[in-house]
Amino acid sequence: MRADAQRNYDRLLEEATQAFMVHGTEVALEDIARHAGVGIGTLYRHFPDRYTLMNAVFEQEVVKINDRARELLDAPDPVEALTDWLRTVGVHSTAYRGLAHAIMSAPDAKMPACKTLLRSAGDTLLQRAKDAGAVRTDTTIGDLLKLTNAIVLTAENNRDDKGLFGRLMTLAVDGLRTRETAPATAG
Structure with missing residues:
Protein backbone atom coordinates (compact mmCIF):
# COMPACT_ATOMS: atom_id res chain seq x y z
CA MET A 1 0.00 0.00 0.00
CA ASP A 49 -19.24 -1.34 3.90
CA ARG A 50 -19.86 -0.63 7.59
CA TYR A 51 -19.15 -4.22 8.60
CA THR A 52 -15.75 -4.23 6.92
CA LEU A 53 -14.83 -1.11 8.90
CA MET A 54 -16.20 -2.56 12.14
CA ASN A 55 -14.31 -5.79 11.52
CA ALA A 56 -11.05 -3.86 11.07
CA VAL A 57 -11.61 -1.83 14.25
CA PHE A 58 -12.71 -4.75 16.40
CA GLU A 59 -10.09 -7.14 15.09
CA GLN A 60 -7.59 -5.11 17.11
CA GLU A 61 -9.69 -5.71 20.25
CA VAL A 62 -10.12 -9.40 19.48
CA VAL A 63 -6.34 -9.82 19.51
CA LYS A 64 -6.34 -8.55 23.12
CA ILE A 65 -9.19 -10.90 24.01
CA ASN A 66 -7.30 -13.83 22.44
CA ASP A 67 -4.18 -12.91 24.39
CA ARG A 68 -6.28 -13.10 27.56
CA ALA A 69 -7.54 -16.56 26.54
CA ARG A 70 -3.96 -17.79 26.15
CA GLU A 71 -3.08 -16.44 29.61
CA LEU A 72 -6.05 -18.28 31.12
CA LEU A 73 -5.16 -21.68 29.64
CA ASP A 74 -2.96 -22.40 32.66
CA ALA A 75 -5.46 -21.21 35.29
CA PRO A 76 -6.13 -23.89 37.89
CA ASP A 77 -9.96 -23.75 37.60
CA PRO A 78 -11.14 -24.18 33.99
CA VAL A 79 -14.62 -22.80 34.70
CA GLU A 80 -13.21 -19.71 36.36
CA ALA A 81 -10.87 -19.28 33.38
CA LEU A 82 -13.79 -19.52 30.95
CA THR A 83 -15.84 -17.12 33.09
CA ASP A 84 -12.99 -14.64 33.29
CA TRP A 85 -12.63 -14.76 29.51
CA LEU A 86 -16.37 -14.27 28.92
CA ARG A 87 -16.29 -11.25 31.24
CA THR A 88 -13.34 -9.91 29.21
CA VAL A 89 -15.40 -10.30 26.04
CA GLY A 90 -18.25 -8.45 27.72
CA VAL A 91 -16.07 -5.60 28.96
CA HIS A 92 -14.56 -5.09 25.51
CA SER A 93 -18.03 -5.18 23.95
CA THR A 94 -19.36 -2.51 26.28
CA ALA A 95 -16.56 -0.12 25.31
CA TYR A 96 -18.21 0.28 21.90
CA ARG A 97 -21.89 1.13 22.06
CA GLY A 98 -23.80 -1.09 19.70
CA LEU A 99 -21.02 -3.63 19.19
CA ALA A 100 -22.91 -6.47 20.88
CA HIS A 101 -25.97 -5.80 18.72
CA ALA A 102 -23.87 -5.53 15.56
CA ILE A 103 -22.12 -8.83 16.24
CA MET A 104 -25.33 -10.63 17.14
CA SER A 105 -27.27 -9.35 14.15
CA ALA A 106 -24.50 -9.68 11.55
CA PRO A 107 -24.29 -12.91 9.61
CA ASP A 108 -20.94 -14.69 9.99
CA ALA A 109 -19.92 -13.52 6.53
CA LYS A 110 -20.14 -9.86 7.64
CA MET A 111 -17.58 -10.02 10.47
CA PRO A 112 -15.64 -13.20 9.74
CA ALA A 113 -12.30 -12.32 11.31
CA CYS A 114 -13.76 -11.20 14.63
CA LYS A 115 -16.18 -14.08 14.93
CA THR A 116 -13.65 -16.74 13.92
CA LEU A 117 -10.95 -15.45 16.27
CA LEU A 118 -13.36 -15.15 19.21
CA ARG A 119 -14.82 -18.60 18.70
CA SER A 120 -11.42 -20.20 18.40
CA ALA A 121 -10.06 -18.62 21.59
CA GLY A 122 -13.18 -19.31 23.60
CA ASP A 123 -13.65 -22.83 22.33
CA THR A 124 -10.24 -23.84 23.68
CA LEU A 125 -11.23 -22.63 27.16
CA LEU A 126 -14.67 -24.23 26.90
CA GLN A 127 -13.22 -27.57 25.81
CA ARG A 128 -10.84 -27.51 28.77
CA ALA A 129 -13.80 -26.99 31.14
CA LYS A 130 -15.75 -29.77 29.41
CA ASP A 131 -12.78 -32.14 29.65
CA ALA A 132 -12.66 -31.43 33.40
CA GLY A 133 -16.34 -32.39 33.64
CA ALA A 134 -17.11 -28.95 35.01
CA VAL A 135 -19.56 -27.65 32.38
CA ARG A 136 -22.45 -29.11 30.49
CA THR A 137 -21.38 -31.07 27.43
CA ASP A 138 -24.12 -29.52 25.28
CA THR A 139 -22.62 -26.04 25.71
CA THR A 140 -21.15 -24.44 22.58
CA ILE A 141 -18.92 -21.40 22.33
CA GLY A 142 -21.40 -19.85 19.90
CA ASP A 143 -24.11 -20.11 22.55
CA LEU A 144 -21.86 -18.59 25.22
CA LEU A 145 -20.87 -15.68 23.00
CA LYS A 146 -24.51 -15.00 22.10
CA LEU A 147 -25.43 -15.16 25.77
CA THR A 148 -22.60 -12.80 26.69
CA ASN A 149 -23.65 -10.34 23.98
CA ALA A 150 -27.27 -10.56 25.13
CA ILE A 151 -26.13 -9.70 28.65
CA VAL A 152 -24.11 -6.76 27.28
CA LEU A 153 -27.18 -5.53 25.38
CA THR A 154 -29.30 -5.77 28.51
CA ALA A 155 -26.70 -3.90 30.55
CA GLU A 156 -26.40 -1.20 27.84
CA ASN A 157 -30.16 -0.68 27.99
CA ASN A 158 -30.14 -0.48 31.81
CA ARG A 159 -27.13 1.76 32.45
CA ASP A 160 -28.44 2.88 35.86
CA ASP A 161 -28.13 -0.67 37.24
CA LYS A 162 -24.34 -0.78 37.60
CA GLY A 163 -24.17 -4.38 38.88
CA LEU A 164 -26.49 -5.89 36.28
CA PHE A 165 -23.78 -7.19 33.94
CA GLY A 166 -21.97 -9.01 36.76
CA ARG A 167 -25.15 -10.51 38.21
CA LEU A 168 -26.37 -11.79 34.87
CA MET A 169 -22.94 -13.23 34.00
CA THR A 170 -22.92 -15.08 37.34
CA LEU A 171 -26.36 -16.52 36.62
CA ALA A 172 -25.27 -17.59 33.14
CA VAL A 173 -22.09 -19.27 34.37
CA ASP A 174 -23.89 -21.05 37.19
CA GLY A 175 -26.32 -22.40 34.58
CA LEU A 176 -23.61 -23.91 32.43
CA ARG A 177 -21.91 -25.84 35.22
CA THR A 178 -22.59 -29.53 35.63
CA ARG A 179 -24.62 -30.40 38.72
CA GLU A 180 -21.53 -31.83 40.43
CA THR A 181 -19.62 -28.55 40.07
CA ALA A 182 -22.47 -26.10 40.60
CA PRO A 183 -22.09 -23.97 43.73
CA ALA A 184 -24.26 -25.05 46.65
CA THR A 185 -27.40 -22.98 47.05
CA ALA A 186 -28.81 -21.86 50.35
CA GLY A 187 -31.78 -24.00 51.15
Whole structure:
Protein backbone atom coordinates (compact mmCIF):
# COMPACT_ATOMS: atom_id res chain seq x y z
CA MET A 1 0.00 0.00 0.00
CA ARG A 2 1.29 3.47 -0.85
CA ALA A 3 2.35 5.64 2.08
CA ASP A 4 -0.52 8.14 1.61
CA ALA A 5 -3.05 5.32 1.31
CA GLN A 6 -1.66 3.74 4.49
CA ARG A 7 -1.95 7.08 6.33
CA ASN A 8 -5.57 7.41 5.20
CA TYR A 9 -6.31 3.84 6.28
CA ASP A 10 -4.73 4.41 9.70
CA ARG A 11 -6.58 7.72 10.21
CA LEU A 12 -9.88 6.11 9.23
CA LEU A 13 -9.33 3.28 11.71
CA GLU A 14 -8.41 5.72 14.45
CA GLU A 15 -11.44 7.92 13.79
CA ALA A 16 -13.77 4.92 13.51
CA THR A 17 -12.52 3.55 16.82
CA GLN A 18 -13.23 6.87 18.55
CA ALA A 19 -16.58 7.33 16.82
CA PHE A 20 -17.75 3.81 17.73
CA MET A 21 -16.77 4.40 21.36
CA VAL A 22 -18.47 7.79 21.64
CA HIS A 23 -21.42 7.53 19.26
CA GLY A 24 -21.89 3.80 18.73
CA THR A 25 -21.54 1.57 15.71
CA GLU A 26 -24.38 3.30 13.85
CA VAL A 27 -22.45 6.56 13.52
CA ALA A 28 -22.58 8.06 10.03
CA LEU A 29 -19.66 6.87 7.92
CA GLU A 30 -19.53 10.33 6.36
CA ASP A 31 -18.69 11.74 9.81
CA ILE A 32 -15.84 9.26 10.22
CA ALA A 33 -14.42 10.17 6.81
CA ARG A 34 -14.73 13.91 7.50
CA HIS A 35 -12.97 13.63 10.89
CA ALA A 36 -10.22 11.57 9.27
CA GLY A 37 -9.74 14.33 6.70
CA VAL A 38 -10.69 12.20 3.70
CA GLY A 39 -13.65 11.90 1.39
CA ILE A 40 -16.30 9.23 1.69
CA GLY A 41 -14.95 7.60 -1.49
CA THR A 42 -11.61 7.03 0.24
CA LEU A 43 -13.39 5.41 3.17
CA TYR A 44 -15.30 3.09 0.82
CA ARG A 45 -12.13 2.19 -1.12
CA HIS A 46 -10.60 0.90 2.11
CA PHE A 47 -13.82 -0.37 3.72
CA PRO A 48 -16.55 -1.27 1.21
CA ASP A 49 -19.24 -1.34 3.90
CA ARG A 50 -19.86 -0.63 7.59
CA TYR A 51 -19.15 -4.22 8.60
CA THR A 52 -15.75 -4.23 6.92
CA LEU A 53 -14.83 -1.11 8.90
CA MET A 54 -16.20 -2.56 12.14
CA ASN A 55 -14.31 -5.79 11.52
CA ALA A 56 -11.05 -3.86 11.07
CA VAL A 57 -11.61 -1.83 14.25
CA PHE A 58 -12.71 -4.75 16.40
CA GLU A 59 -10.09 -7.14 15.09
CA GLN A 60 -7.59 -5.11 17.11
CA GLU A 61 -9.69 -5.71 20.25
CA VAL A 62 -10.12 -9.40 19.48
CA VAL A 63 -6.34 -9.82 19.51
CA LYS A 64 -6.34 -8.55 23.12
CA ILE A 65 -9.19 -10.90 24.01
CA ASN A 66 -7.30 -13.83 22.44
CA ASP A 67 -4.18 -12.91 24.39
CA ARG A 68 -6.28 -13.10 27.56
CA ALA A 69 -7.54 -16.56 26.54
CA ARG A 70 -3.96 -17.79 26.15
CA GLU A 71 -3.08 -16.44 29.61
CA LEU A 72 -6.05 -18.28 31.12
CA LEU A 73 -5.16 -21.68 29.64
CA ASP A 74 -2.96 -22.40 32.66
CA ALA A 75 -5.46 -21.21 35.29
CA PRO A 76 -6.13 -23.89 37.89
CA ASP A 77 -9.96 -23.75 37.60
CA PRO A 78 -11.14 -24.18 33.99
CA VAL A 79 -14.62 -22.80 34.70
CA GLU A 80 -13.21 -19.71 36.36
CA ALA A 81 -10.87 -19.28 33.38
CA LEU A 82 -13.79 -19.52 30.95
CA THR A 83 -15.84 -17.12 33.09
CA ASP A 84 -12.99 -14.64 33.29
CA TRP A 85 -12.63 -14.76 29.51
CA LEU A 86 -16.37 -14.27 28.92
CA ARG A 87 -16.29 -11.25 31.24
CA THR A 88 -13.34 -9.91 29.21
CA VAL A 89 -15.40 -10.30 26.04
CA GLY A 90 -18.25 -8.45 27.72
CA VAL A 91 -16.07 -5.60 28.96
CA HIS A 92 -14.56 -5.09 25.51
CA SER A 93 -18.03 -5.18 23.95
CA THR A 94 -19.36 -2.51 26.28
CA ALA A 95 -16.56 -0.12 25.31
CA TYR A 96 -18.21 0.28 21.90
CA ARG A 97 -21.89 1.13 22.06
CA GLY A 98 -23.80 -1.09 19.70
CA LEU A 99 -21.02 -3.63 19.19
CA ALA A 100 -22.91 -6.47 20.88
CA HIS A 101 -25.97 -5.80 18.72
CA ALA A 102 -23.87 -5.53 15.56
CA ILE A 103 -22.12 -8.83 16.24
CA MET A 104 -25.33 -10.63 17.14
CA SER A 105 -27.27 -9.35 14.15
CA ALA A 106 -24.50 -9.68 11.55
CA PRO A 107 -24.29 -12.91 9.61
CA ASP A 108 -20.94 -14.69 9.99
CA ALA A 109 -19.92 -13.52 6.53
CA LYS A 110 -20.14 -9.86 7.64
CA MET A 111 -17.58 -10.02 10.47
CA PRO A 112 -15.64 -13.20 9.74
CA ALA A 113 -12.30 -12.32 11.31
CA CYS A 114 -13.76 -11.20 14.63
CA LYS A 115 -16.18 -14.08 14.93
CA THR A 116 -13.65 -16.74 13.92
CA LEU A 117 -10.95 -15.45 16.27
CA LEU A 118 -13.36 -15.15 19.21
CA ARG A 119 -14.82 -18.60 18.70
CA SER A 120 -11.42 -20.20 18.40
CA ALA A 121 -10.06 -18.62 21.59
CA GLY A 122 -13.18 -19.31 23.60
CA ASP A 123 -13.65 -22.83 22.33
CA THR A 124 -10.24 -23.84 23.68
CA LEU A 125 -11.23 -22.63 27.16
CA LEU A 126 -14.67 -24.23 26.90
CA GLN A 127 -13.22 -27.57 25.81
CA ARG A 128 -10.84 -27.51 28.77
CA ALA A 129 -13.80 -26.99 31.14
CA LYS A 130 -15.75 -29.77 29.41
CA ASP A 131 -12.78 -32.14 29.65
CA ALA A 132 -12.66 -31.43 33.40
CA GLY A 133 -16.34 -32.39 33.64
CA ALA A 134 -17.11 -28.95 35.01
CA VAL A 135 -19.56 -27.65 32.38
CA ARG A 136 -22.45 -29.11 30.49
CA THR A 137 -21.38 -31.07 27.43
CA ASP A 138 -24.12 -29.52 25.28
CA THR A 139 -22.62 -26.04 25.71
CA THR A 140 -21.15 -24.44 22.58
CA ILE A 141 -18.92 -21.40 22.33
CA GLY A 142 -21.40 -19.85 19.90
CA ASP A 143 -24.11 -20.11 22.55
CA LEU A 144 -21.86 -18.59 25.22
CA LEU A 145 -20.87 -15.68 23.00
CA LYS A 146 -24.51 -15.00 22.10
CA LEU A 147 -25.43 -15.16 25.77
CA THR A 148 -22.60 -12.80 26.69
CA ASN A 149 -23.65 -10.34 23.98
CA ALA A 150 -27.27 -10.56 25.13
CA ILE A 151 -26.13 -9.70 28.65
CA VAL A 152 -24.11 -6.76 27.28
CA LEU A 153 -27.18 -5.53 25.38
CA THR A 154 -29.30 -5.77 28.51
CA ALA A 155 -26.70 -3.90 30.55
CA GLU A 156 -26.40 -1.20 27.84
CA ASN A 157 -30.16 -0.68 27.99
CA ASN A 158 -30.14 -0.48 31.81
CA ARG A 159 -27.13 1.76 32.45
CA ASP A 160 -28.44 2.88 35.86
CA ASP A 161 -28.13 -0.67 37.24
CA LYS A 162 -24.34 -0.78 37.60
CA GLY A 163 -24.17 -4.38 38.88
CA LEU A 164 -26.49 -5.89 36.28
CA PHE A 165 -23.78 -7.19 33.94
CA GLY A 166 -21.97 -9.01 36.76
CA ARG A 167 -25.15 -10.51 38.21
CA LEU A 168 -26.37 -11.79 34.87
CA MET A 169 -22.94 -13.23 34.00
CA THR A 170 -22.92 -15.08 37.34
CA LEU A 171 -26.36 -16.52 36.62
CA ALA A 172 -25.27 -17.59 33.14
CA VAL A 173 -22.09 -19.27 34.37
CA ASP A 174 -23.89 -21.05 37.19
CA GLY A 175 -26.32 -22.40 34.58
CA LEU A 176 -23.61 -23.91 32.43
CA ARG A 177 -21.91 -25.84 35.22
CA THR A 178 -22.59 -29.53 35.63
CA ARG A 179 -24.62 -30.40 38.72
CA GLU A 180 -21.53 -31.83 40.43
CA THR A 181 -19.62 -28.55 40.07
CA ALA A 182 -22.47 -26.10 40.60
CA PRO A 183 -22.09 -23.97 43.73
CA ALA A 184 -24.26 -25.05 46.65
CA THR A 185 -27.40 -22.98 47.05
CA ALA A 186 -28.81 -21.86 50.35
CA GLY A 187 -31.78 -24.00 51.15
